Amino acid sequence: MSDVAERAGVSKMTVSRVLAGRNVSQATRERVQKIIDELGYVADAAAGALSSGRSEFVAVLVPSLSSSNFSDTVRGLNAALGPHGLQLLLGDTDYRLEQEELLVRSMLRHQPRCVALTGGRHTEATRMLLQRAGIPVVEMWDLPSDPIDTVVGFSNSAAARAMVRHLHERGYRRMGFIAGASERDRRGHDRMRGYVAEIRALGLGEPRVIRLGDSPITMSHGAPAIGALLDTWPDTEAVMCVSDMSAFGAIMECHRRGLSVPGDIAVAGFGNFEVSWCCQPSITTVSVDAYGIGVRAGEMLLAALADREAGDAHRRKAVKIDFTVIARDSA
Amino acid sequence: MSDVAERAGVSKMTVSRVLAGRNVSQATRERVQKIIDELGYVADAAAGALSSGRSEFVAVLVPSLSSSNFSDTVRGLNAALGPHGLQLLLGDTDYRLEQEELLVRSMLRHQPRCVALTGGRHTEATRMLLQRAGIPVVEMWDLPSDPIDTVVGFSNSAAARAMVRHLHERGYRRMGFIAGASERDRRGHDRMRGYVAEIRALGLGEPRVIRLGDSPITMSHGAPAIGALLDTWPDTEAVMCVSDMSAFGAIMECHRRGLSVPGDIAVAGFGNFEVSWCCQPSITTVSVDAYGIGVRAGEMLLAALADREAGDAHRRKAVKIDFTVIARDSA
DNA sequence: TTGAAAGCGCTACCAG
DNA sequence: CTGGTAGCGCTTTCAA
Numbered sequence: 001m002s003d004v005a006e007r008a009g010v011s012k013m014t015v016s017r018v019l020a021g022r023n024v025s026q027a028t029r030e031r032v033q034k035i036i037d038e039l040g041y042v043a044d045a046a047a048g049a050l051s052s053g054r055s056e057f058v059a060v061l062v063p064s065l066s067s068s069n070f071s072d073t074v075r076g077l078n079a080a081l082g083p084h085g086l087q088l089l090l091g092d093t094d095y096r097l098e099q100e101e102l103l104v105r106s107m108l109r110h111q112p113r114c115v116a117l118t119g120g121r122h123t124e125a126t127r128m129l130l131q132r133a134g135i136p137v138v139e140m141w142d143l144p145s146d147p148i149d150t151v152v153g154f155s156n157s158a159a160a161r162a163m164v165r166h167l168h169e170r171g172y173r174r175m176g177f178i179a180g181a182s183e184r185d186r187r188g189h190d191r192m193r194g195y196v197a198e199i200r201a202l203g204l205g206e207p208r209v210i211r212l213g214d215s216p217i218t219m220s221h222g223a224p225a226i227g228a229l230l231d232t233w234p235d236t237e238a239v240m241c242v243s244d245m246s247a248f249g250a251i252m253e254c255h256r257r258g259l260s261v262p263g264d265i266a267v268a269g270f271g272n273f274e275v276s277w278c279c280q281p282s283i284t285t286v287s288v289d290a291y292g293i294g295v296r297a298g299e300m301l302l303a304a305l306a307d308r309e310a311g312d313a314h315r316r317k318a319v320k321i322d323f324t325v326i327a328r329d330s331a
Numbered sequence: 332m333s334d335v336a337e338r339a340g341v342s343k344m345t346v347s348r349v350l351a352g353r354n355v356s357q358a359t360r361e362r363v364q365k366i367i368d369e370l371g372y373v374a375d376a377a378a379g380a381l382s383s384g385r386s387e388f389v390a391v392l393v394p395s396l397s398s399s400n401f402s403d404t405v406r407g408l409n410a411a412l413g414p415h416g417l418q419l420l421l422g423d424t425d426y427r428l429e430q431e432e433l434l435v436r437s438m439l440r441h442q443p444r445c446v447a448l449t450g451g452r453h454t455e456a457t458r459m460l461l462q463r464a465g466i467p468v469v470e471m472w473d474l475p476s477d478p479i480d481t482v483v484g485f486s487n488s489a490a491a492r493a494m495v496r497h498l499h500e501r502g503y504r505r506m507g508f509i510a511g512a513s514e515r516d517r518r519g520h521d522r523m524r525g526y527v528a529e530i531r532a533l534g535l536g537e538p539r540v541i542r543l544g545d546s547p548i549t550m551s552h553g554a555p556a557i558g559a560l561l562d563t564w565p566d567t568e569a570v571m572c573v574s575d576m577s578a579f580g581a582i583m584e585c586h587r588r589g590l591s592v593p594g595d596i597a598v599a600g601f602g603n604f605e606v607s608w609c610c611q612p613s614i615t616t617v618s619v620d621a622y623g624i625g626v627r628a629g630e631m632l633l634a635a636l637a638d639r640e641a642g643d644a645h646r647r648k649a650v651k652i653d654f655t656v657i658a659r660d661s662a
Numbered sequence: 663t664t665g666a667a668a669g670c671g672c673t674a675c676c677a678g
Numbered sequence: 679c680t681g682g683t684a685g686c687g688c689t690t691t692c693a694a
Contacts, residue, residue, distance in 0.1 A: 105373070
């Protein structure tokens with residue numbers, strides 16, 4: 001920067017102002033900008049952050065970057081925060097809370113302006129770290145009872161219950177549920193709990209749950225799972241799956257076995273992934289606006305940042321996101 | 332850090348050494364670490380980077396984070412680089428070179444240690460910026476003729492030609508190709524060019540190409556595309572699709588039309604995505620080790636960094652990744 | 663094994 | 679609108 005300043009015959013401060021788009025006379029600005037371009041000068045963000053005491057980072061943690069759900073949420077966050085000059089520092093927790101803690105710790109070193117987490121469960125240390133950092137935090141995709149700060153999510157349990165009621169209304173009675181064997185995928189686990197609760201509430205007998213494979217289960221788990229379900233309870237009329245991925249796998253297995261869906265057995269998914277509306281038959285599912293969660297979460301963080309800037313008190317808020325049961329051909 | 336130092340009764344330097352795991356007596360180390368834990372002190376990475384002149388960032392640019400191909404590559408990069416204390420700075424170019432340029436510019440501000448790009452095409456300004464940054468660069472998923480630095484990839488064109496030959500060997504003659512309408516997805520475009528070249532080389536008549544939808548096309552584009560193909564050339568025996576996603580969409584459309592795959596028409600995909608082996612019928616495809624590309628790319632960057640550290644000359648290298656045609660049920 | 667001083671490249675702050 | 683000064687929190691370097 002000294003270099004640029006010298007060549008332009010101005011002080012470093014003026015160069016800094018040009019870069020920041022502050023008050024600089026037209027003539028000076030153009031002259032400085034020209035030198036910057038010629039030299040290909042790129043300002044050092046670390047020095048800027050150190051000096052100003054504020055970085056442009058936003059720490060974002062998702063369980064998996066390969067799930068289109070979460071990558072949509074990340075896109076939403078980026079859409080909301082990018083225009084404000086904020087840079088996402090992305091981390092993939094692989095559905096593990098210890099990994100989340102590790103990443104939070106490492107990201108906090110970069111003094112992020114705020115943090116977006118997925119889910120409402122975290123290690124005690126994670127909560128502590130975040131608390132001490134004293135920056136806005138948003139938890140997404142869940143409605144925790146003891147939020148850290150702000151929340152943008154919905155009840156996975158309630159969404160699953162809505163699907164059970166939907167199937168019940170369509171006349172299905174003997175329903176099963178397919179899920180992963182572990183609780184790693186908390187939101188999937190919550191859906192399963194919702195299914196069980198609603199089955200009980202409707203007096204539909206004992207829940208028929210097949211738990212197979214490490215959560216979150218994907219397409220390939222759907223086939224063996226529905227196989228196991230039909231082996232255990234051959235008279236099952238409908239199957240809810242923890243996600244559209246496993247529902248798809250289940251439907252393909254039905255094709256292989258010569259079972260018609262929904263004629264012989266109905267199958268429902270969760271998430272409204274692209275496969276759910278491209279599949280033949282199209283898959284009845286629960287739609288959640290993953291991108292919208294990201295956008296809303298970004299907006300909440302922005303608002304918290306603005307409040308803090310203005311010296312206003314920090315209000316914790318919880319934004320409840322809608323979900324919709326989408327009736328299609330498979331159930 | 333001064334705070335920690337004071338309470339521990341040592342100098343800042345000793346605290347710094349404890350954090351870096353350098354030579355510090357056992358007793359001192361434990362005492363300092365205890366204070367660090369008590370205070371929940373987290374060192375400022377920006378200050379460290381400024382002072383030492385080296386960040387721990389690696390800039391990584393992929394066309395899309397939602398494609399499992401690229402998120403696998405990102406996982407591979409992380410697996411190779413994470414253990415060395417490097418932090419990925421992820422960017423999604425949305426398949427646009429101008430977006431890539433923007434992101435490179437913004438990431439360069441953080442003085443990354445090295446850069447991983449997807450593809451071999453970049454704007455002139457991107458190349459310039461990278462050149463001037465003077466740090467190791469790896470281009471992935473392609474074999475550019477004029478690489479910036481290091482390369483880890485394969486020829487998409489050659490891979491598509493291999494698939495044409497495979498189908499030819501299986502007895503198919505009248506083959507079509509489904510792709511997106513734009514050239515945004517360069518690698519998809521290269522596959523299409525490979526198809527055309529091989530069709531010509533084998534003397535199989537005029538290429539039958541349907542280009543529909545903005546690249547990269549996904550599941551939902553497969554259905555209308557195969558419809559258009561069959562409308563235009565009803566006697567087509569086999570269809571190659573630019574990706575497994577579109578192949579899946581095409582197969583589902585065949586089901587809807589009561590066409591048997593491969594009985595009435597064969598369909599092949601590209602990428603060996605999960606859907607290709609879960610689909611009924613399973614999809615014949617080309618397998619590429621996306622995760623491996625990331626790992627190899629990470630290793631190349633590490634090697635370049637080590638060379639540089641040791642003061643060795645920098646060798647540009649190109650690593651050619653294998654691909655395999657996987658014969659399944661759909662073709 | 664530990665400490666003191668210097669300085670990384672930038673921005674806040676106050677002067678002019 | 680522009681410039682000078684101080685200092686952000688660390689690490690490097692050298693000395694003890």
